[in-house]
Structures are given as structure tokens and as C-alpha cells.
Amino acid sequence: MKTVSILGCGWLGLPLASHLLREGYRVHGSVTSQDKLALLQEKGIIPYQIQITDTQITGDQLSGFLASEILIINVPPARREDIVAYHTAQMSLLLPLIKAQHVLFVSSTSVYPELNRVVTEDDHFEPVKGSGKALVAVEELFRTHTDCTVLRFAGLIGYDRQPGRFLAGKTNVENGDAPINVIHQDDCIAIITEIIRQGVWGEVFNACSDVHPLRKDFYTLAASKAGLVLPTFIAGGNKFKIINSDKLKQRLGYAFKYPDPLETL
Template sequence: MEPRKTIAILGAGWLGMPLVHALAHRGHAVRASCRREAIRGQLIDSGADPYPIDLPALSGPLEAFLRDCSALVVTLPPGGRRLGEEAITTYLAALAPLADFLTDELHLVYTSSTGVYGRAAEGRVTEATTPAPDTHSARAVLAAERWLSDRAARLTVLRLAGLFGPGRDPASFFACGRTVAQGDAPVNMIHQADAVAAIVHVITTGATGTFNVCAATHPTKRTFYGILSQRAGRDAPIFTAGGAAGKIVDSTALRTLGWIPRYDDLSLS
């Protein structure tokens, strides 16, 4: 039987909430941050103890939140679209209160993004590929990776590909009739359930380091979004040519450690 751990989740949103359920289902003691009363109720129903934390302003409960925890998962979004040029400063300020609690005993798992490689990257992209972020959000999460690596003794960075799953239907990503550039570019996606499984896996195994988290198949935008739109009864976007040399995110490193995705085939065949 898996040893029972006390695990804290900072950011119980679209990814954090199913993570709460998965960890509680495995018998772990789960604590999760919340800012709204409605979320508090959902966390309790999912088997977690809610803590009113909103960094950096409401950081007082952090000590109790992290006391005797063996792992902390940070899933806070960087807010690049909303904050623009201020994203890095604001994001690092939100993380700053954690500095005093990153002990040698605490395993920190941070959900980053494959966006750190940039849109100009081509061919197979591994964890050794030099990051070249080109959006405010990607720059902020890369800055967070580096800030955390300077302070956390045991750090796992999971660079998640484009997320989809319940409430995030890829068929609705592009409006009907919209022109989408580089229709021949490969798709790099990961299902919510497989992202959750990756987090659970590194907590269970204690694996540290940086890992890409992405489905093994990479159909073109034209194929992937076109078929999904058709199945949803929507007109497909209009795809322009180009992008065939685009990046293909390689997640071999995490698979070698035993991570087995359920939604690995994006070919939709």
C-alpha cells in the first residue's frame, strides 16, 4: 500500500481540483488553497482541507498550510494575457512568500508550460532544448522555474503541453470561419487526466528534475481541429499552409520513469 502523505496544493483551479480528488482517492491527506466560499465547499466535498490563501496579500495561513507537508504542488497561472509586461514581476511577487518554507524535506512540484520553448522552435524538443519564450505568460513561468530552482532543494518542474479536457474542448479553441495560420504545424497537447497523473506520479516516486508532459502523437492543426470541429457539428476554421517544421514536444524522459498516459493518441482515428 502507498504510504500516506500530507500534500498541499496551491491553486485549486481547473487542474488543481481534479488533482485534489486524485490524491484524496489514493488516501493522502490533502490541503488546498482557496479564495472563494464556493471553492471551499468543493474542496471539502473532494476530500481536502481548504485554506484561505491568496498570495501575496493573504499569506498568513502558509505556515499552517505547509506544516508537516511532504509535498507542495504549485499550479498558479501566470496571468500573462491580463498582466502583460507586469506578468513576471507580479508572478514572482506571488511566489515570494513561499521562500521561507522551501525546506530540504519538502518536495515542490511546479506546473510550468512547454510555451517556454517558444513558437519559433522547430523539430523535436526535449528538456535540453534552450528555452526561448515569446509570450508574457511563458516568460513568467520560465522566470518562476528559475526562481524556484534557486530556492527549492527538491524541485520537479512539469512543462505541460496545451491542456484540454472537461470544460476545455479543443473544438471550441478557434471560432468558426476564423483563419488560423500554419495549419500544417504539429499539435502538442495533453489531457487534464494525464497531466494530473503526471503530478501524482512524480509525488509517488519522488522524481525531481524538469520533464515535458505531452501526448505521444502530433497530428497537424488542420487534421486535429478540423476533425474535432466536424464531430462537434461546427464549421472548421480556415487553415493556411505552413508550420510543418514546427516543434514536436518529446516526453520520453517522464515516460522512462513510468508515467503512462491514457489519452496518448490524438490522431482521432
């Protein structure tokens, strides 16, 4: 039985851990607060409390958590002024402690600037946002020093993360005619499972639903379905990117469970 360690059992990591358990893996899961340990244990996940700052890693059984064949790192950059330096320092502390044969680093399509065109993994770019800069730096760190696959997820939707609330009641929202990039939680979990099952390492993948509805159409329908006040939008879509996931689909033989985000609402 292979052991998978998931650093960060939150909105995505917790259901992923439960799914991998059902698939027959032994799963170690980490949370930052003690009050969440019982929830992991109830689900059959071996629980660990681990906190990583830019200066130290705290956790009573860190070596036990890291004793696995596969390590999934699901720790998004914290929102702070020194986001690039802080997140890079966090992951640099973790790097020499990794014992896993393979690493899966959960990244984001926020690494891509709005180039007003389709973007692929082959694009060379300079991120604009601090979070994107931090993620690119850490991607490079793990890809250089471990057998790592980087998975760049688009905007996460599904279950309690309902997009209808994001813009409900707002007026004159810009970029209404721009295409959006999102992915459902079920697809995120299925893709990670396939990477592990097929042993696809040393790659960089975009992961985004096939269809890219206009911002105004998606968020208006989402608010309507949720019974919320509809947002209004300013016409135009001069700031956008269209995330292409063909590489992932071809390499994994993957078909999205929710290819059209409008059907998830």
C-alpha cells in the first residue's frame, strides 16, 4: 500500500485525502490548527499538526508525516506584502526534509499574466501578481531539486464554494465580456488521482475546464441560481487569458467531468 502525504488538508486537500483513502492509499494529512485533527482522524486520515513560517517548521511528528512515497504540497501563498520572499522561504525550509520519491505541487494559473490570448505550459512569461511570482519561484525550487509535477489549477469552484456570492449585487463590474477560467473540485481530485495512478512525474500541467464562458454570463447565472441580487457589468473584455489544458488531457487521457462551468451552477 502506497502512502501519500498531503500538506494542507483544507477545501481541496481534505476531500482529496478521503478520495485517496477510498482508492486504497494510506494517507497522512496536515492541518495548522489542533481543533481540526479530530476531523482527519474520524475520516481515517493519519493526522498531523504542522505549521510552516519563513523561519521555522513546527510539528511534533514531522518526520512521520514526510515518510511517504508521494508528497502533495497544497499550501497557497499567504496574502502579505512580502509574499514572494515569505513563500519561497517557507518552501525552502521544507525542501531538505522531503523524503518522498515524488512531489506534486499544487500551483495556480494566476502565474500567467493576462495576455489576451490562449496560454499553454510552453509560454514564457513574467507573472504580474505577487502570488504568481511566489508560485513560479517555488515551482522552480521543487522542479530543480525533486521529482516534481506542477499542477496549475484555474479558479476553484464546486460544493460550498459557490461563485454566485462572489459578485452578487455589485454594479459596473469591469471586463464583462472576458472569458473566465475555472475548474470543479471533482476534476481537481480526479486529475491528481490520475497523476499518482499513472506515475506521471516531472511535468507541468494546466488544469482548467474546456469551456470558457464570458464573465458576465457565468456570474449572472450563478447569482440567479443562488437567488442573489444579479451583478451588472461594463461591456468589454480587453484583459483576459484562456487557459489551455490540452497537454494534461492528452498525457493523462483525461476527460473533464465538468467541461462546461455553466453546467455546474
